[in-house]
Amino acid sequence: MIHLDNVTKRYPGGHDALQRLTLDVDMGEMVFVTGHSGAGKSTLLKLLALIERPTRGRLVVNNEDLSRVSRRRIPRYRRDIGMVFQDHKLLFDRNVFENVALPLVITGTGTREIGRRARAALDQVGLLRREKQMPETLSSGEQQRVGIARAIVGRPKLLIADEPTGNLDPELSLEIMRLFERFNDVGVTLMIASHDLHLIAGMGHRRIVLENGMLAGETGRGAPAWAREAPRGD
Amino acid sequence: MTDRPRSGGIGAWLLRHVETAKSSLSRLASQPLSTALTMLVIAITLALPAGLHLAVKNAAQLSGGWESAVDFSVYLNQGVGEDEARTLAGIIESRADVEQVVFISADEALTEFKRDSGFGDALDALDENPLPNTLVVRPAVAGNDALIGLLREELTNLPETDLVQLDTAWVQRFNAALDLLRRVILITAVLLGAAVIIVIGNTIRLDIQNRRDEIVVTKLIGASAGFIRRPFLYAGLWYGIGGGLVALALIAVSLWLTADAVARLASLYGSGFGLSGLDWRESLTVLGIGAFLGWFGSWFAAARHMRRIEPR
Numbered sequence: 066m067i068h069l070d071n072v073t074k075r076y077p078g079g080h081d082a083l084q085r086l087t088l089d090v091d092m093g094e095m096v097f098v099t100g101h102s103g104a105g106k107s108t109l110l111k112l113l114a115l116i117e118r119p120t121r122g123r124l125v126v127n128n129e130d131l132s133r134v135s136r137r138r139i140p141r142y143r144r145d146i147g148m149v150f151q152d153h154k155l156l157f158d159r160n161v162f163e164n165v166a167l168p169l170v171i172t173g174t175g176t177r178e179i180g181r182r183a184r185a186a187l188d189q190v191g192l193l194r195r196e197k198q199m200p201e202t203l204s205s206g207e208q209q210r211v212g213i214a215r216a217i218v219g220r221p222k223l224l225i226a227d228e229p230t231g232n233l234d235p236e237l238s239l240e241i242m243r244l245f246e247r248f249n250d251v252g253v254t255l256m257i258a259s260h261d262l263h264l265i266a267g268m269g270h271r272r273i274v275l276e277n278g279m280l281a282g283e284t285g286r287g288a289p290a291w292a293r294e295a296p297r298g299d
Numbered sequence: 300m301t302d303r304p305r306s307g308g309i310g311a312w313l314l315r316h317v318e319t320a321k322s323s324l325s326r327l328a329s330q331p332l333s334t335a336l337t338m339l340v341i342a343i344t345l346a347l348p349a350g351l352h353l354a355v356k357n358a359a360q361l362s363g364g365w366e367s368a369v370d371f372s373v374y375l376n377q378g379v380g381e382d383e384a385r386t387l388a389g390i391i392e393s394r395a396d397v398e399q400v401v402f403i404s405a406d407e408a409l410t411e412f413k414r415d416s417g418f419g420d421a422l423d424a425l426d427e428n429p430l431p432n433t434l435v436v437r438p439a440v441a442g443n444d445a446l447i448g449l450l451r452e453e454l455t456n457l458p459e460t461d462l463v464q465l466d467t468a469w470v471q472r473f474n475a476a477l478d479l480l481r482r483v484i485l486i487t488a489v490l491l492g493a494a495v496i497i498v499i500g501n502t503i504r505l506d507i508q509n510r511r512d513e514i515v516v517t518k519l520i521g522a523s524a525g526f527i528r529r530p531f532l533y534a535g536l537w538y539g540i541g542g543g544l545v546a547l548a549l550i551a552v553s554l555w556l557t558a559d560a561v562a563r564l565a566s567l568y569g570s571g572f573g574l575s576g577l578d579w580r581e582s583l584t585v586l587g588i589g590a591f592l593g594w595f596g597s598w599f600a601a602a603r604h605m606r607r608i609e610p611r
Contacts, residue, residue: 114519116610137524144521154516171522175311215520 066092066223066254067113072122074108074278082108083278085122090256092222095249097265098258100275106258109275110227113256114148115139127223144172147216147253149226153208155200161187161211162196168219186214190244206237210244217248224248226257230264238264316529323533327541334541337502341542341589344495346549348488349577349585353550355480357574358473373434373454374462381405384432387459391436396450398439405430415569431461492592495542499535499596507531507604515610528601532594539593543586550577 067090074083083105090096098106111117112124115131124131127145134142155164166183174182187193190210200208209229216224226245230238238261246268249255259265265272274282327334373391375384381404392400408430413422436454438447447465455463507514517527554576565572577585 114610116519140518140521140523140526142521143519148519150519154512154519156513156516158513167517168520170315171517171520171526173312173315175308176314219521 066090066094066127067256068123068125069109070123070125072112072119072124074105074112074117075120081278083112083119086275086278086280088273088280090254092254093249093252095246095255095270096257097268097270097272098256098275099260099262099265099272100281102260104275104281105278106260106275107227108278110225110256110258113223113225114146115142140171144168144219145221145223147219147221147224149209149212149216149224149229151228151231153200153205153212155208155211155215157200159199160196161192161198161200161203164200164211165196165214165218168215172219182218182220183214186218187211189217189247190214206233206240209233209237209241213241213244217253221253223254223256226255228258228260230259230261235264242268319529320533320536323530324537326530327534327537334538337498337538338541338545340498341495341538341593342545342549344491344498345542345546345585345589346553348484348491349546349581350550350553351480351484351487352581353554353574353577355477355484359477360575361572371436371438371451371454372464373436373457373460374464375432375434375459376461377431379432379459381432383459384434387457388434391434391454394450396439396446397436399437401435401437403433403435405432408433415567492588495539495589495592496596496599499538499593500600502538503531503535503597503600504604506534507600507608511608514605514608518608519610524605528598528605531597531601531605535593535595535597535600536590537593538597539589539591540586541589542593543589546585546589547577547582 067088069086069088072083072086072088073081075081086105086109098109100106108117112119112131113126115134118132129142131142156167159167162183165186166179169179169182184193184196187196190213192207192210192214195203195207200211203211209232213229216226224245229245230241233241242257242264245255245257272284273280274284375387379387384404385402388400388402391397405428409422409428412418412430436450438450451463451465454460514527554574558574561572561574
């Protein structure tokens with residue numbers, strides 16, 4: 066599903082956010098990316114979302130070589146992946162339903178179909194009865210669930226999340242992670258960047274640890290037992 | 300604006316446009332003061348050339364009535380009496396190249412002049428009528444400049460003639476002046492049109508900056524450039540149409556304010572002339588130009604500024 070081959074990302078100024086990173090994520094996997102801030106987690110997700118382009122190396126997502134995706138075709142590419150952000154990125158002048166429906170509006174889906182699918186997505190995150198409310202009136206955890214509903218409403222095969230629980234307390238964070246697991250159960254591939262090591266360690270999924278833009282370790286799937294100890298980080 | 304429907308068909312696509320147009324309109328309505336000011340600026344820039352056009356159009360209508368009558372005024376010598384003048388009129392009228400001769404006696408001319416000029420009392424003070432007997436000669440060869448020139452020469456050479464005035468000479472000058480004015484108006488209109496584009500472009504640019512976060516989010520979830528641009532294009536369109544409507548209102552009010560003054564002036568000239576306003580086609584043109592400039596201005600701003608707004 067995701068294939069990185071010697072990917073390097075150098076920002077103007079000479080800072081290498083990722084250095085010769087090689088990585089494979091299979092279809093249907095749920096993977097956590099951890100590491101200190103500045104380790105390259107966000108850069109990795111930005112490359113996957115085509116917010117940034119790699120300086121060197123090859124990136125293939127869902128059988129599509131990202132170097133071949135032209136600027137014009139970026140929107141179409143992004144419609145096939147769901148994105149969840151730390152700050153939710155909701156539109157505050159629209160109600161919950163309109164926020165969730167936006168990806169479908171963008172693709173020109175019929176009105177009835179939009180209503181059906183947006184409500185199904187809201188139902189999955191448990192916010193069906195809040196559809197008329199404005200995002201401001203919701204708690205931070207609820208806002209994040211709206212963001213997640215928006216990410217899944219287009220039925221993406223891949224969901225990427227950048228610190229989705231960064232602003233939430235442990236209980237709500239676990240709730241959100243359980244929600245992600247449910248999507249994983251129905252076949253969605255997930256890549257979640259997080260530094261909430263306690264939470265992640267308890268969930269037992271594959272973990273990729275980045276350090277200075279390089280692969281520093283890996284747990285889950287036959288990874289050595291020493292790596293299962295959660296290293297403390299910020 | 301050509302984001303083809305992937306599902307939902309043309310109907311849904313059209314519906315989406317209608318919805319975008321409506322939401323753009325309600326967004327403008329939610330800031331009534333700034334919207335009204337922007338529309339007023341656009342209206343004034345549109346009304347100015349349109350109003351000038353209207354002035355020229357009316358002036359042309361006025362002179363159009365004179366143009367058909369290529370009349371000579373033949374002013375006779377003071378010594379030529381009224382009977383003599385009438386005889387002369389008969390002789391001239393019998394010419395093949397003359398259609399009609401109207402005799403205006405010196406007394407008639409004076410009475411008329413007293414009535415219309417407002418100098419009645421001053422003229423009463425004169426012992427003698429200073430005005431000559433006059434023949435107004437209408438040639439039968441209208442449009443043929445050579446024959447008219449010949450007729451004019453023969454009339455001038457008559458011993459009774461003091462002065463021959465071709466009444467259309469000034470009409471031609473007047474029309475030439477109108478042509479010049481039309482060209483000036485055209486240049487003004489083009490410049491003011493550019494001003495409208497700049498005004499709308501700047502308004503939309505600010506709007507884009509204010510909605511920067513929203514643009515970033517919609518880009519992140521896969522919105523095409525066309526989709527993101529659409530509400531701004533509709534906003535520009537509404538600004539243009541609104542400005543056009545206000546411009547038409549400004550013109551109508553100006554006409555209403557000047558109507559009685561024009562009527563008084565016309566009556567002083569013994570004319571029933573009244574100002575005509577913009578007809579429906581001209582009104583639609585004002586609206587159409589406003590709409591186009593609005594759309595183009597916002598498209599221009601969107602193309603320039605949207606590109607720089609990318610998620611980081």
